[in-house]
Each structure stands twice: as structure tokens, then as C-alpha cells.
Amino acid sequence: MKKLIILLIVIGIGLVLIFGGKLLKNTDLTNDDIVSKSFDWVTGKGTDEIEMKGKLSLLSKTSNTDDGYYYFQSDAENLLNGKRISHLMYIDFATHQEIYLCSNSGCNHNTESCSSLFLENEVPSDSSILFIWNNKIFILSKQQDQDGVAALGGSTSSGVEGSSSILYCLNLDGTSREKIYTFDSNLTVEDFVVGDENGLYFVTKKVSAKSINGNSYQTSSEKNLVYLDVKTKKEKKVFSMDFNDNVEWDVIGCSDKNLILHGIDFGKKVSDEEKHSENNEVYKNSYDVFKTLNVENRESKEIYRIFAAHSRSYVTDEKYLYFSKEGDGEIIKIDLKTGEKNSFVKLSQNGIYGIIGDKIMCYEYSFNDKTLYFVDKKTGKISHSKLVNKTVGRTLDIIAESKTQVLVVYDSDVNYHQDGSYETKKEYCGLISKEDLYKGNHNFTEIKMINNVIDVIYKGGR
DSSP: OHHHHHHHHHHHHHHHHHHHHHHHHHHTOOHHHHHHSOEETTTTEETTOOOOOSOOEEOTTOOBOSSEEEEEEEEEEEEETTEEEEEEEEEETTTTEEEESOOOTTOOSOSTTSTTEEETTTSOTTTOEEEEETTEEEEEEOOOOOTTOEETTSOOOOSOTTOOOEEEEEOTTSOSOEEEEEOOTTOEEOSOOEEOSSEEEEEEEEEEEEEETTEEEEEEEEEEEEEEETTTTEEEEEEEOOOSSSBOOEEEEEETTEEEEEEEEOSSOOOHHHHTOTTOGGGGGOEEEEEEEETTTOOEEEEEEEEOOSSEEEEEOSSEEEEEETTSOEEEEEETTTOOEEEEEEOSSOEEEEEETTEEEEEOTTSSOOOEEEEETTTOOEEEEOOOOTTTOOOOEEEEEOSSEEEEEEEEEEEEOTTSOEEEEEEEEEEEEHHHHHHTOOOOEEOBOSSSSOOOTTOOOO
16 A cells, blocks of 8 residues: 555656646746746646736826826925925816816815825835826836946945835826835836736836945846736736846837837946946947847747947837937838838938827937927828927927827026026926927917926926
8 A cells, every 4th residue: 555655656746747847848937936936737827927908008108198297396495394295286288277186176285185295205206107097197106216326436325225115096186095005115116117907017126235446336136027916906926027148128118918128238247347437348349139028928039139329219119119320310110020120211310209199209319400300100201390499499398298289398488607508497388289299380378387397307308
């Protein structure tokens, strides 16, 4: 009987090794995965695998609906119990007004009962991420991501220890603010958010400081893509973003179920001292690399590799990567599925600013020309808009877009200094139709503002 039991145990172990090996091979899981996850031998899936629904969308690049624009405005003059505050503001595209995101008509917006008021020590306005998902406002409260920061001859502070990133959710009118998830205080959450129909994706990592020869460097490790089920408020690790290829990858977009990644390939492992060296020697033989990474099946595919020029720019939509470098006088279009590369358009002003509607927004790399050029993504037709900031002559600050209109800063009141620099006293925001913007027609509808200067981090004017 004992021999029979031993024989059955041996056979059982053999079956586990045989069929388990096949399952591991088919699912890209390792033995460590089996130890760290509750593994289902019938389905071949770990419990940390997710059920995606719909396409991925990059959420962290915009914070508006088709009806209006949401943003934080820091308040440097007023304090609440000695603490700095900021307000969540809303620009209504229909009424052409900026308002506090507060539905209480009698509110003075200076107490914690106001739905628009946030404490800066809880939600830092200059580093938190505001986005719209499933008709709700989400705020990822976080400190600045210090990964890659160097202090030559000094010290840096990561600002991470003991400071958790927190995700808040509230209605589009600012009511029902809820803290729905708190991330591990030992982790930094990167500045991008991706969503499908069911949940949200983030990249988390450990950031730590190290000192070498009197210089301090911030570096990261244990970088993971994580999924947050908003309904259950549970976080799941999707997979590691440490690919052991000596490339530091950043998420720049989405296509179907794929993340679009960009990185710089140095061809070898590069130290922090080399990366921040004044002679930039390691960059002289480096390459820009782009790849897609399927979140569902974890397959990755390199789609474009090019010698890294000193000045280059790129943008993606769901189908294509658009890439340019200074001096080439053209924009290259790369198919995200096939990797097929084509010269899309010849244009001296081929710096890529972004995408507005169905147009690629371009500028001149030298910045001597402050106007904008719009390239139709379907036809390649070029429109030249001569609109600039009326007073200071810089490129228009593009803030947000709806289906038919664009919100911009089109003029400023400034005080000039003797050296030619200036201090902005007031900014004029307005809506302009996309067609008028493309054609350069000065036809702005002014927004009645509460604040003199719109406190937007990613304004792009030059």
C-alpha cells in the first residue's frame, strides 16, 4: 500500500511537471509566478490576470469634456488655518465663464466645506493628475516623480517616503468627493493614467536616492504596470515594466489593447553619472526606440528605431506614430500594427506640437517662426495659421479642445523688464472654432475669468 501511495505521488509530480510546463510555456509565467500567485491549473491563469473590456484610452493628457474644462488653480494669497490651498475650477464652453466647481450659491469658497477647495498638502496642485473617466472626475494626488533627477554637487530628496499617492473620485459638478484608493507609501506612481471600460492602469515603482562622488541621483526599481478595479477598489499587478534591456521605457499612447512605449537605447548598461555627464557622450550612439506592448497577452513588438537626433518630436494616435527630427524637413508616419514607414509630408516647420481634431499641429524647431502649421492626417494637406499671442507674439497656448472648438490663451497683459523678459499680469482665454484656428482667423470668444492667470502646467507657448 505504501509503495502504491509513493508511486501515485511520483506520477502526480510528473504530471504537474509535464502539464505545468506546458501551461507555463503558453502563459509566459515562471515558477516564481506560481509561488507568488494563486495559479489556476485548469485555465492556466494567475489571479492577478485581468479581464479587459474595450480599448485602452490615455486619460492623463486631458481634463475636459465636450462641455467644459477642469483644472486646479493654486491660491498663493489665501490660507486656511495656515495651510496653502488650491481650487478646482471649471470653464464652461456654453456660458463662456470660469467658475469655482461648487454648486453652493452662497459659498465664499474659503472653507473645507466648499467642494472646489483642496488643501495643497493633501492634493498638490502642481503634481497631481486630473482626468475624466466614465463621466466622473478623478484626481490622482501625488508628489512630483523624481526618477532621473540629478543634483550635481548636492543632494536630492525623493519626496516619496511616507507620502502615499491617493486616488479621488467626484461628480462632474464637484459633489460627492470620495477617496477611493491609497497606493503603497513606498511607491511612486508615474504621471500617466490609462483606462479601459472596467478599470484604470498605472505604473508604480520604487524611487531612491544614491550618492556617487559627491553627486546625488534619483533612480527607480521594481517598476510595474498595475490595474485598479474601481468598483472593488482592488489593485492587481499586471506585469513588470523592468524588461532588462537597458532601455528606460515611457508610455506615450494607446492603440486598441496596446500601450505605445518610447525609450532610448544606449546599446549597453549606462550609469547615472554617464547619463548626466556634460559631454553627453553616451547619447551620441543612442537610438530612439518605439514599441507596442499588448496588455492582454503581454506580447511586445518594436515598430520603429532611429538614431537619436538632438532635436526630435513625435506623437501617436490609435493607428500611427508620427515622428520628425530637426533639419529633415519632413514628418515620418509609422503604422503601429505593421511597422511600415512612409514619408508622410514635406514641411520645413516639422516640429510636432500635438494633435488637434484630425490635424497634426506643427511648429518651427528654431522657434523663429511662432505661428502654427496644421497637417491633415488623412490627406497631408497643410494649413498655416498666423495667429499668435497678440501682445507678446509667442505661440498660442493650446489648453483644451471639444469636438468643434479649441480653448486657448490668445492675449496677455504684461510688464516688460529692461532685459526684454516680462511678467504676466493677466491672460485672456477664449474659444475659437477649429476651422478658424486652422485658417488663422482671429475670431475668439472671450472667457469671463475669475483668475488673472490660468494656472495650467502644460501650456506650450514659446
